[in-house]
Amino acid sequence: MIIGWVVVAVIGALVLLSAGLMFFTLLAARYAEKLVPPIGTFVDVDGARLHFVDRGAGPVIVMVHGLAGNLRNFYALIERLSVDHRVVAVDRPGCGYSTMRSGEHPSMRAQAALIAQLIRKLHLGQPTVVGHSMGGALSLALAIDHPDCVRALALIAPLSNVERAPPNGLKILRIKSPLVQWMVAWMFSAPIGKLIHRESLKAVFAPEAAVESFDTSGGAVLGLRPWAFSAACKDMVAISREMAAIPPSYPTLTIPVSVIFGRQDAVLNHETHGEQLVAALPNGNLHVMEGGGHMILVTQPDHVADLIRQSTHHRSTSSA
Template sequence: MKRRTAGYGLAAAALFLAGCAAAVDNRATRRETAWEAMHPPSGQFIETAGRRVHATVSGSGPDLVLIHGASGNLRDFTFDLVGRLERDFRVIAFDRPGMGYSDDLGPATVSPVAQADALRDAARQLGVRQPIILGHSYGGAVALAWALRAPSEVSALVLLAAASYPWDGGLGALYSFTDTAIGRHTVAPMIAAFATQAQAESVARGIFAPQSAPPGYVEHVGVGLAMRRGQFNTNSEQVNGLKPYLERMAPEYPDLTLPIEMVHGDADTTVGLSIHSQRLAADVDSANLTVLDGIGHMPHHADPEAVVAAIRRAAARAR
């Protein structure tokens, strides 16, 4: 009798947990649907190797490709920077594979090299020729991978607070936990189901610190898109898996001869200036570094004029 009672208890507990999981998933699905309705695709889709890449194209002039950072999407650029550039450049902003509305690449999504290949093919289909490639944060690693893979096809790089070298230590408790199977299956559904606007704004404050996010930025960029289960887990995989790729890429940087303009704030606590940009400036003869005093991880918002000036320098050097 005791064994039967215990069995009933276990069955009841299992049913309860399954019901809780289903309720969380249903709530997450409803919220993801609402977020996508609020921030639908704003550009066009290009198919590459059976996967869709989402891009916006505006302006006229030399081709300028924009690649966003971790957890982001192309709306980070369309908030302000694209409008400053489209009079003088044909600006192509991409959602990186697995981010925004671009499909992931399956197991290869973790690779910045595979991401660069996918964006390169999409750019080719858009008629992009000899682009200047701008990469921010994680997107800087993708821009560097693109230049290493096809240096003759890139006219210049502009790197904003770019991740370029392996770093000591880990990425913090959350990234460590989401790198586990149980973390992937629990954290993403809970965030999609229950994360609040106030929590999203708190994350944005941390990314922009010591500056503040510009008014309207959080609403424009669509932070809910980053909280979708698929994108959250893909971002975790990409960030957790980045270091080994940088370890393989870094020895090749001195071979780069194309113009490279870097902009990095000395108050950036997300991607350290000394670990990344200062080291790249020392290793690559063609790299020029502009250090912004007191600026954090988002220089294209904190000092957009400095970023536009760096892009213009890159274009002039590429002629």
């Protein structure tokens, strides 16, 4: 009898603890959204509700962010490039404020198809597509599968080949079990995430210093929401099996492809994902920035913006 009451008490305590953690996580998510609210427009495309910003006028640039990111990651480039370009930056499904009505998280190539639909729906023609990190892989898939939607690519520290191990600062996202993903997202992403968030940012920015305001200006705090954490886990797991199918098509890409890397990138190696990519492309070029890390779009935006401008005019860049 006593043992039975003890079991009931333990189960009750666990239920209360779980409910408390979930409530705290939800409060943290709402606080993150208060700090970093939507700044753009919403459009429906094939089961998705995409959030995007549309700034400036001129030649069109479409921006696709990386793993666990959102469109605010491009804030420094949007500010600079919208002076003389029309810049459209979009949240990938499950990131920022973009959602899937079906609840199913789309594969990378399915996400590329959604970006293609956005380009067509907004009548953007054939823009230059800028992709960062995993957004670079998605941009390559977009150009391969939907050539009518891409005039040129400008890829910043892109994932372009299979990575056998999770990149630095992102290992926590490699959770394969959907149940464990849900449990970590809803019970631990806020309390534990806050503890490791700073270290993760340091790892992603290394060797350069993390920008202090990146939580708000770059929208990083939105990644602590449970649904964003879960989407990032799904992207991490899927990308390892999807990535192998993309490189064989690189020789068929005849459009101009500019690849921009920091030589000291601690997340993705410029030789594997820059030099090997350019070697496989008919019309690719590589620019390697000394001292730059994975977040050169934030730490060195003037230089990166100039290189993107060159790519929109099909000029050649060289390694430095």
